[in-house]
Amino acid sequence: MKKNHFLHKHQKTLAPLLSLVLIILITASVTPGFLSIQVVDGHLFGSLVDILHRGTPTALVALGMAVVIGTRGIDLSVGAVIAISGAVTAVLTVNTDWPVWLVIMCALGVGMLCGLWNGILVSVFSIQPIVATLILMVAGRGIAQMITEGQIVTFHSEVLDAIGNGYFLAFPIRVWIAIGMIILTLVVMRKTALGLFIEAVGANVRASRLVGIEARLLVMSAYVFSGLCAALSGIILAADIRGADANNAGLWLELDAILAVVLAGASLAGGRIYLLLTIVGVLIIQTLTTAILTSGLPAQYNLVVKATIILAVLLIQSPKTRQWVSGFFLKKQKAVKGSTTP
């Protein structure tokens, strides 16, 4: 009985975790050596480490997206912000003698500015988030191209190389960066009033205003945070390929990020968000991608698989489905009861 109660209480947490374990196990049974991890020069190598490595940019973006979705919003511009911050990093590294930390600060600052722009459109002009962020999504890649002057700018910098591909304590440095960011977000969202307020605004704007929460500033800060996360992800992606590609950097990443948040059980209608589960969602998506690649299927199968999974998850999450299913079981129960007591 007690176990049952535990299962019931943690239903939402268990579903994504179980799916992740299931996907890893299935892939391991199909692809030999998927689970093996080797230590070379004190660095860990293997498919699982690779998943962590490749999942970092998505994880960072998803973190910001989760906070924005918590305020009942959405940020479609993250892909464009990634392109912009990558472009800023590359151009500043090539054209100036500035120290690396200053270049990184500039790239992060530009990302936050982009977020501020979105935030102002959403909270001051009260434009729907989909549309407000759509503007930057359309114009953002144009801005990135303007910064790089239409070229793929390649650069060389030891620090940035380390961020892209270096190792620290056996794990890739970028994974450590992501972990740091996750812990920071968790602390802010769970241990301070700020996190509570953000979810309150998402759950009910009017009620939170009545208890004295300044909604505008909170919504704006959520978008600024999302911009910061996207910029960080853009720096990592640019450092990874040692270049900035304004057209392709972070393409489709917004969709993966939204998918991860939804997989984690957050409602797009705002309110409660699940940060750690979002990371699990990212890992699910990345494992699927890696699994499809290592199984030898063309990479393009990815899209069909992802689409099918999103639709399945959405249908399962829909309150209507639950109503129908529970209605169906109730009828059955009644029928059984009716037959046993004549």
Place this chain on the structure above:
Amino acid sequence: MINERNLPILATLLVFILLYGYGVYEYKGFRDTLVFSNLLTDNAFLIITAIGMTFVILSGGIDLSVGSMIAFVGVLMAYLISTAGIHPLFAIAIALLVGVAFGTLMGIIIAFFEIQAFIVTLAGMFLFRGLAYLINLDAVPISHPFITGLSDVYLPLPGRGGLTFIAMAMLVLLIIGILIARRTRFGMSVYALGGDSHSAALLGVPVKKTVIKIYALSGFYSAMSGVIFAIYTGSAYPLAAVGVELDAIAAVVIGGTLLTGGVGYVFGTFLGGMIQGIIQTLITFDGSLNSWWTKLAVGGLLLFFILLQKGIVMWVKKRSAA
């Protein structure tokens, strides 16, 4: 005549005239009818997609799957014609049916499971792009006497310009769209839904049925756009039309349709699509500007029209309160 409902479309018309006027004033070549007829041909697939999108946005929804649908329909057509050896006319019919079927499916999920249109059509966007990849990974030519025959249809206009089959098909679809929006019960239901879905339901509008029909219609228009795009380029490519959904939404918004739904005109969408085309043409005529200026200009116009809409809505609220 000039009330707050018509203000956005009047602004659209003004922008259209100003941009076209600037082109005519600045460049000699712009004065030829060729430029105008080329605008009709080159933007036909965008405008057709945007007409379907207009209905979706009028009802307060959004359809992100249209760009992928264009690519999918093109690749499907190429497969049916080249590999399966089916006559293009049947191939087009099959492609359109598939488009409507997928649109209906998305509509059913949105209406009956009450999931936001945005996320359902996002899944559709992945799905169609993926299906296109499953059929074919490379760009393939669509060569059939019937298709080349269609691209040879030409109705000369005074000057050097002329209407191609593609332009004529677009204009016919535009008129059909205007008639559906203005002259049918379904069209009225769409406006009612976008205005206020609760009141619409209370007034006896069949909400679920209308929602399904809207996405089926958008599926039809984007599939049609895929057919036109295939005829226009004479080829099929699974990565074609990436980002067209955004251009289509931009065309609808620049065309004066309120993003919250309920207010707007199909004809405005036509103007919105043409304005994007003119911007591109002007940048090509200038020669010194790069292509990314198109994105910036479209983004800027999008912002301008959204703020204009907000301003008008606020002004109306104030006036009705006073």
